[in-house]
Amino acid sequence: MRSARRLLSDLIFNFRQKRPGVHPGFTRSTTVNTILFPAFAVAAIVAAFTTTPATAQQITAGDLVIDHPFVFETPVTAMAGGGYLEITNTGDTADRLIGVEADFPRVMIHTTEEKDGVARMMHVDAVEVPAGATTVLAPGGFHVMFMGLQGDPFETGEQIPATLIFENAGRVDVIFDVRSRTAPATDQSG
Template identity: 55%
Template sequence: MKSLLAAALALTLPTFAAAHDYTLGDLQIIHPRVFATAATAKSGGGYVTIANDGETDDALIDVRGDFPKVEVHESYEEDGIARMRHIEKLDLPAGNVVELAPGGYHVMFMGLSDPFEVGEEIPLTLVFEKAGEIDIVFMVEERTGDDAHGTHSE
């Protein structure tokens, strides 16, 4: 099972990604990152891959940081219009990988007073239903390729 997860992760992560990963029980928190934002941006998106290597389901139930508001959101389309909604609980099924990525689930940082700048480190606490809490750092990276579409930094 773990080798299957490792293979899946290898396919989902860019080969150039700087490794800064975390472990909390059976959860692997892989490559947390945000993209640099424009000077006038009031919000930004955070992205991370979470692998549940265990045999028990878990869920991401809260995110905390030094921002006016930080939440897990889901991007979706309704009647041809791109929208977002707050997600109270992001299920992490046992033996599966959940990707928070542009155009899908993501961490939404709201009320930014300063832009995110390349190289900056953004501390955040992830709270899981069963595994508990972990303090991690989201690295600010330059937006490249497909990541340049569907952003929160405009």
């Protein structure tokens, strides 16, 4: 992959080349050369250095900050997939995640419990989000369960739109990024 500097240099060089059949004193219009091209070049440089990956998603809704919503890729035979995220409550009042909506036959909030050495998922009505604390929905604990995949698996790079429903903060739209299970763990501290 070529560097941004090299791409910009090639763009400037190619832009200023003379075109056949055009008066020898002109390469493009004066407006383009003096106004539009420099503006485009600055915009391209800014975009190249300020873009962030989709997996760095952070949403703020009132006192709540929702970080890194994601799901793992699933095999074609999977009937469900789990969604994970972090919810930080920066306020003085507790809140609760009371529901999730998405374009699936059923979406529920679950927790994983172990009984007699066997882990099983249990539906919960809500997840507490205490004031001044972070609640983590992660494998082995609370999570969002997207049910009814029916042969349409989650594939790495795909994005799953959903709406989190909080008791106080209300409805918050998020995008769950689909990650590979074999990808290295990423820092989710923000």
